[in-house]
Amino acid sequence: MNFIQFLSSSAIPIVIAIIVIYGLLEKNKVYDTFVEGAKEGMEIVVKLFPTLLGLFIAIGALRSSGVLDCIIQFISPITNVLHIPSEIMPLAILRPISGSASTAVATDIMNNFGVDSKIGLIASTIMGSTETTFYTIAIYTSCVGIKKIRFVLACALLGDLVGMLISVVIWGFLS
Amino acid sequence: MLNILWPAFILISFLYGILQGNVEAINQTIFESAKNAVELTITFFGTLCLWNGIMKIAQETSFTIKLTKLLKPAIDFLFPEIKHNEKAKEEISMNMIANILGLGNAATPLGLKAMKTLQKENSKKDTVSNSMAMFIVINTASLQLIPTTVIAIRASLASNNPTQIIFPVWGATIAAFITAVLATKIMITIDKKRKNSFDFKNKK
Structure with a gap:
């Protein structure tokens, strides 16, 4: 468990270091490239905010009214x-x-339930390991008719x- | 889809809230949710931009070419019918790499380009070809090296260890990917057999 934790927490710095070293070795203007990419990231966040706001309110209402518990x-x-x-x-149903909405x-x-609770960890793992299936199929097919x-x-x-079942099973073993 | 779900969520909650007599709670939640949405967005703003920046560097170096080479045998296995279509294979691997790096915004346009190339070889223009079916299924499996969005959210919610989920995510993703790909392969084989026996009958 400790080893896994060490690997998980060092994975990201290692990946970043490898990528930056690669960029340097190939004389890429790494900082300019980074800034350009970060700017694109900003657009994603700005686009995401209105949908997130709308859905937070809808899901907040579902929870506080008691519908979700029901x-x-x-x-x-x-x-x-x-x-x-x-x-x-609710997450498993909305995810595809x-x-x-699933975010x-x-x-x-x-x-x-707590980010680090078992349920929080399962939710994180489901989010990380699955995609918005319906949406993906819709855009990939509609673009070519x-x-x-x-x-x-x-x-x-x-x-x-x-993917979802494995997420549940893994955290059943780990916690 | 959300044009139906969103009003349904709100109206059902409202009606249920009235019946249960806790409209007050809903009232509070509406404003709290708006505040939460802003807080969450601000906190993962930084992390998300950071990742996009780092992955952009990866995309512009030969890191990508190395990955393409690694993917080559996989692509030949997954798409046996386009073995000689170098353009389609290149576009598919670029899309897969963008997905692996977690650059969703770059992956989609690349994927759509690959779909257009595959459509040229497709004999029935209104139906997905075998290669297209496999390609779409792969795109619905989340082939991400680092689940950046979830990590950003976890960090913003003050998790003790936001990256703790990386290995479980890999396990779940790989299992999901293998299942979806195998299922697709099996379905393609079944379809081919069915078609062959159909052709055979027609010849008779």
């Missing part, structure tokens, strides 16, 4: 059998549908499901 209670018999914490279910739900979960996607959705969702 849903969780309703599905808990199923999730208990599978040993999945039912608090995770909307990136910003908002995951943040809400981490805020409520494709209407029939055959088995693509089923295979992609199967992958998401496995």
Whole structure:
């Protein structure tokens, strides 16, 4: 566990160092490139904010009105059998549908149950290991005018499901 | 999608809140949520820009070329039908690398370019070809080396160890990726067999 923690916390500095050294060796103007990239990052954040705001309010309302607890209670018999914490279910359902909505739900979960709690860690792992499947399929097919996607959705969702189950199982072992 | 979900969330909460008599709580939450959204955005502003900057350096060096070489056998395995289409293969590997580096904004335009190249070889223009199916499935699996957004959020929520999730994320991603790719491969094989027997019957 300590070793994993050491590796996790040194992974990022090591990756940064390797990339910067690479840039230097190839005489890239690393600082200029960095600033340019950071500027693009700024655009992402600015674009993300309005959606995040809208969804935070909607999900906050769901939680404070008691709807979310109601849903969780309703599905808990199923999730208990599978040993999945039912608090995770709203995230699992929204994850393939909307990136910003699932970011908002995951943040809400981490805020409520604690970032470093088991549920917070599972939510983080699900967010890191899965994608907004529906959105991805929609833009990739619509750009070339494709209407029939055959088995693509089923295979992609199967992958998401496995990613989520593994996230739950891993933290069942680690904590 | 969200044009349906968003109003539904709000109206359902409002109705339920009235029935349960806790409209007061909703009232408080609305303003608290707005504040939370601003706080979260400001705190992960820095981390997200930092990553984009670092990964931009990676993209402009031969780090990318090295990764492309590493990916080559994988791409030949995943896309056997475009073995001779160098352009498509290059665009696909650029897209995968942008994904691996976590540069979502760079990955999407590259991916769309690859889709256009694949469409040229596609015999049925309104249906995904085998290569396209595989390519889209790969893009729906999150092949990210470092889950930067989640780490940024975790850091902004004052986690003791924001990067603690990296190895579990790798485990989950790899499992999800392998499952999705295998499922796609199997489906392609089944489709081919079905088509072959169909052609055989037609010849008779």
